[in-house]
Amino acid sequence: MDELFFKEKKCLLCGAKFKSGKVKRSKQYMLKRDSDFCIHYRGENPAFYNVYVCPQCGYGFTDNFTPPKEKEIIKIGINPLEVDLCSSRSVEEAIIAYQTALKCALLGKERETIIAGLYLHLAWFNRFLENKDEEMKNLKKALEYYEKAIESDRDLENPATVFYLIGEINRRIGNDKKAVKFFAHIINDKKINDPNIIRMSRERWQEIRAAR
Numbered sequence: 001m002d003e004l005f006f007k008e009k010k011c012l013l014c015g016a017k018f019k020s021g022k023v024k025r026s027k028q029y030m031l032k033r034d035s036d037f038c039i040h041y042r043g044e045n046p047a048f049y050n051v052y053v054c055p056q057c058g059y060g061f062t063d064n065f066t067p068p069k070e071k072e073i074i075k076i077g078i079n080p081l082e083v084d085l086c087s088s089r090s091v092e093e094a095i096i097a098y099q100t101a102l103k104c105a106l107l108g109k110e111r112e113t114i115i116a117g118l119y120l121h122l123a124w125f126n127r128f129l130e131n132k133d134e135e136m137k138n139l140k141k142a143l144e145y146y147e148k149a150i151e152s153d154r155d156l157e158n159p160a161t162v163f164y165l166i167g168e169i170n171r172r173i174g175n176d177k178k179a180v181k182f183f184a185h186i187i188n189d190k191k192i193n194d195p196n197i198i199r200m201s202r203e204r205w206q207e208i209r210a211a212r
């Protein structure tokens, strides 16, 4: 418990104020990072706490959500949760929190990259539980929304990272050909100049070649 501090949040849906746990920076012990940016920690995982769930109305959101326009549609679709998600969270509770935010993001038509990110985190949390089927299911949904994001005209905040994730998720679900297409695009596109993403794309492409 001593790993957490509490941050005051205001519900974007009903306006209620509540306190939600966050992991103190001094208590974060990173062990390793997977090739799809999933970070493994010893002890508390700060990513478990990126979603806030309002104890009053059950609305789930992150710092990146926009205040919902169609409030009535969301209110009909959600209920206050019976579990307390404002304090220390197990992996299972983090999954419930993210599923709640995902439901609200879908109802509120949030940006595709936000929806994709929630699915990606759900894939990671299921990886921690060694629940391969759920991991794959969520990776595929993340991929679907990252692809929608690049097809829509909206400006992407971080196009290189989105392209990389599309390549990397394709690689993880066994679509090597499509993965290579995206890694090649990152390496050859002069507009992409993120050295980390370019290096990681080369490494993944190399891994696909080596596995053949």
Ligand SMILES: [Zn+2]
Binding pocket: 011, 012, 013, 014, 015, 016, 054, 055, 056, 057, 058, 059
């Ligand atoms: Zn609320």
